[in-house]
Amino acid sequence: MTAMATTTETKAFHLEMRNVYFSVQRVSGYRATRFLQLVDRIGGLEAAKRLLSAGDISNGLTELCLKGCLQHSMECLVLDKKWRHLFTDDQLATAQRRLEQLHYRVPA
Template sequence: MHPGDRNDQEYERLAHDFEDHLRHGYRYLVRRIGYRAKAFNEMVTMHGGVGAVQRLLRGRDTSEGFARLWETNMLQHSVEASVLRPEYEPLFTDDERATARRRLEDHQFDVDGFLRQVG
């Protein structure tokens, strides 16, 4: 299974699980810090979870949502952290995963510690 194989049933199941993960995280952040990411929700609805995150990762800079999560010490709930979760590795390219890791590390997030916790 790899990101380009859009007809693969396992890929589709995993992509659906990833989108559920994103939506669950969104609801958690609304309750926890009152953060309503309307534009992100619209992107997910329009492009699916994987497509929305790929668009965010192609951006030169981090998103407004990333900044908000960094300010509230909640980067473990960022899309960048979600991309690095081992169970979602097949959905993203090595370059996308490297971008996610770099953004987190640039903001002093302990990526390896996070991966030990979720792995």
């Protein structure tokens, strides 16, 4: 169940979403420019919710899979117990399903 995010949580999650971009770039060289632009334009929390509402696995997530960087994905971030309360059960299920489709098991 989604909870109302505090301003502090929203800002912290936004920074974590930006960190998704920079972590991936650092470890793989992949630049998810459109992802970063979306995060900066509408905020990290809203960007995550919008990306989770998209039907299919994104090209960016597929690229992370090919580069062995799924642990740095937005999907892993939203499934982290620190942030789960900010998302609906359906959004969490979507993140989980996408990772499972790419044969990635989220650490417990």
